[in-house]
Amino acid sequence: MFKMAKKAVEGKRAKNAVAGRKAKPIAAKKTKPVFTPKVFFLTYGCTFNAADTDAMVKAVKSAKKKIGIAKSEDGADAVVMNTCSVKDSTQEKILFKAKKLDDQGKKLVITGCLAQVSPELVEKAAPGASIVGVWPNARIVEAIESSLAGKRMVSTKKTTDLPLNVTVDGVFARVQISRGCLGRCTYCSTKLARGRLQSFQKDEIVLAVKSAVARGAREIQLTSQDAACYGFDFEENQDGKKENLATLVEAVCAIPGRFRVRIGMGNPEHFEKIKEELARAVCSADKTYRFLHIPVQSGSDSVLAAMNRRYTAKDYAGLVNFFCQKIPDLAVETDIIAGFPTETKKDFEATLELVERTRPQITNVSKYSARPKTLAAKMRQVDRKTINARSAKVSALCKKIALEENEKMVGRTYDVLVTEKARGFFSARTPNYKTALVPKATVGAFLKVRITGAGQSHLKARKVIL
Numbered sequence: 001m002f003k004m005a006k007k008a009v010e011g012k013r014a015k016n017a018v019a020g021r022k023a024k025p026i027a028a029k030k031t032k033p034v035f036t037p038k039v040f041f042l043t044y045g046c047t048f049n050a051a052d053t054d055a056m057v058k059a060v061k062s063a064k065k066k067i068g069i070a071k072s073e074d075g076a077d078a079v080v081m082n083t084c085s086v087k088d089s090t091q092e093k094i095l096f097k098a099k100k101l102d103d104q105g106k107k108l109v110i111t112g113c114l115a116q117v118s119p120e121l122v123e124k125a126a127p128g129a130s131i132v133g134v135w136p137n138a139r140i141v142e143a144i145e146s147s148l149a150g151k152r153m154v155s156t157k158k159t160t161d162l163p164l165n166v167t168v169d170g171v172f173a174r175v176q177i178s179r180g181c182l183g184r185c186t187y188c189s190t191k192l193a194r195g196r197l198q199s200f201q202k203d204e205i206v207l208a209v210k211s212a213v214a215r216g217a218r219e220i221q222l223t224s225q226d227a228a229c230y231g232f233d234f235e236e237n238q239d240g241k242k243e244n245l246a247t248l249v250e251a252v253c254a255i256p257g258r259f260r261v262r263i264g265m266g267n268p269e270h271f272e273k274i275k276e277e278l279a280r281a282v283c284s285a286d287k288t289y290r291f292l293h294i295p296v297q298s299g300s301d302s303v304l305a306a307m308n309r310r311y312t313a314k315d316y317a318g319l320v321n322f323f324c325q326k327i328p329d330l331a332v333e334t335d336i337i338a339g340f341p342t343e344t345k346k347d348f349e350a351t352l353e354l355v356e357r358t359r360p361q362i363t364n365v366s367k368y369s370a371r372p373k374t375l376a377a378k379m380r381q382v383d384r385k386t387i388n389a390r391s392a393k394v395s396a397l398c399k400k401i402a403l404e405e406n407e408k409m410v411g412r413t414y415d416v417l418v419t420e421k422a423r424g425f426f427s428a429r430t431p432n433y434k435t436a437l438v439p440k441a442t443v444g445a446f447l448k449v450r451i452t453g454a455g456q457s458h459l460k461a462r463k464v465i466l
Contacts, residue, residue: 037148038068040076044094045084047223047264049112051174053082054167056111056140063141067148073106078147080140083112083122085189088369091118095125102126107147111137113193118372119156128152134193138162164200166208171419171444173217177205177248178233181226183267186308186375187340187368194225197233202243206251213257218417218444219429220252220261228266228274246277253285258446260417262433265293268319269310275319279326290327291433294320295335295364299354300347303340306379313354320358331405331432333362336394339387340368341379348390355397361405361434363398367391399456406434406454413450413464418443428461436461 039060043053060067070076079101083094094114101108108129110122116133123131132143133156140162146153166175178199181191209220222245224230231243241247245263252261263282271278271294282288296316298304304312311319324330336351355363367387370377409430416428418441426441428449436459441447453460 036066036068037077038070038075039078039080039144040070040073041080041082042073042097043082044090045082045086045112047174047221048176048225049082049084051165051167051176051223052112052134052137052162054169054174055162055165056080056082056137058165058167059138059141059162060144063145065145067141067144073101076106078107078109078144080109080111080144083110083114085113085117085193085371087366088371091121095121098122098126098129102128107150109140109143109147111140111143113190116156116193117189119154121372123154130154131156133157135159135161135195161198164204164208166212168212168215168217171216171218171417172221173209173212173219174221174223175205175209175212176200176224177222177227177230177245177264178224181224181267182229182232182270183226183310184308186306186379187337187371189371189374190225192373197226197229199231199233199243202231202248202251205248206255209252210255213255213259216444218259219419220259221264222248222252222261223264224266226267226270227264228268228270232270244274244277246274246281249278249281249288250284253281253287259287260429260431261288263288263292265295267309267311268294268296268316271323272311272315272319275322275326279323282327286431289429289433290329290431291331291333292323292327293333294323296354296358297335297337298340298343298347299351300343301350303343303347306342307337307340307376313350317354317358320360329432331361331434332358333364334358334360335364335366336398337366337368338391338394339382341370341376341381343368343382343390348394352394352397355394355401359401359405360398361402363402365391365395365398403454403456406456406459409434409451409459410454411451413448414461416447416449416461418445418447430459434459438463 041053043050073079084090110129111132115122115131119131130143130147130153136155136159138160139155143153166173180195180197182197230245234243299313301312414430416430416436418426418428420427425437428436428438438461448464449461450464451459451461
């Protein structure tokens with residue numbers, strides 16, 4: 001039977017040859033390329049929000065259904081907006097952008113603090129957008145997939161948070177050490193979005209940082225809504241001690257390798273509880289920037305009480321003085337809110353006096369704007385003209401102090417960490433976290449430089465030839 005089949009095939013070939021035709025090869029089936037949708041992440045707000053975006057990007061990359069990460073919104077099939085609700089100006093910018101994208105028909109997912117606190121504002125601006133609050137942000141992949149499928153999803157109730165994730169971004173590693181806070185500030189919408197303090201375990205953080213350092217991270221940014229109260233929600237360990245920011249800093253600095261640690265913002269009343277331990281931790285390791293961000297907000301005790309800040313102007317001044325005495329070359333950053341409800345001319349003058357006395361080297365001045373659903377929004381408001389005038393006056397004072405403090409560094413030498421290239425210069429960080437601009441350098445390198453000039457927000461430096 002096999003011989004008969006073979007002869008039949010040979011006969012067919014011979015027939016084709018006689019007719020002058022060649023046998024057609026069997027064509028391979030053409031397969032269509034698999035379409036992979038892409039999503040672009042647009043992030044607003046603080047370092048903590050950027051770290052949340054890092055975690056969301058990782059979740060997308062790990063999803064069962066393949067979704068790519070776009071480099072721009074133009075090349076994306078969907079856009080995720082990770083939002084902020086701290087300032088009215090930022091909120092309006094976000095809502096304007098959301099409306100624009102929604103009007104263009106772009107698949108849109110809005111997450112972050114604004115989505116959690118005021119989903120109704122988001123929905124009004126972008127009716128077609130999916131909304132995922134902070135509390136259920138582990139559902140971000142589900143929301144993106146729904147949006148790509150043309151289905152709208154809204155989720156703001158507490159479910160599951162994204163797990164701790166540390167992503168290396170150039171030389172930076174953003175490390176969330178806790179979520180939420182212990183405060184109840186009357187002006188703050190972030191507390192409404194983030195809730196009560198939830199600290200990550202120290203060993204988990206240390207392991208993540210160790211991995212980041214191995215992947216090339218040179219600046220470890222410990223970020224939180226309030227870094228100073230890290231671990232305050234933990235029980236005592238077997239030795240009867242509780243973990244706190246100081247013990248965490250010590251553990252991170254014990255990781256082998258050359259890198260620097262930036263401690264994130266912390267409130268005065270919580271720094272006060274750990275000030276002795278923290279000062280020792282910062283001074284005992286060259287790896288920690290001699291830099292603390294301690295927001296005072298106002299120099300008036302009556303305004304601080306209206307804000308529900310749990311310290312006085314004297315407490316803040318004493319804390320800053322303590323740290324400056326214990327930590328040589330310390331740079332202190334602070335925040336000021338101009339025109340908070342009930343703030344009188346006398347209250348504002350008290351703020352100016354406190355700034356003069358404590359001389360913060362970096363100050364973030366914000367014009368007060370009422371945030372939705374906060375207690376301060378119901379208080380007697382200061383008129384906008386007065387707020388603008390006060391903001392301008394305190395800003396001018398803060399800039400003057402910043403320049404004077406920077407000028408004190410001219411002529412001195414420092415070991416700096418080069419972090420990025422910007423506008424023809426290389427940006428580097430001094431041991432007290434000041435920005436020094438260097439003409440030639442390599443990102444990620446440590447250099448010895450001499451400070452040759454000073455501006456209000458930066459220093460000029462030259463490499464020291466050894």
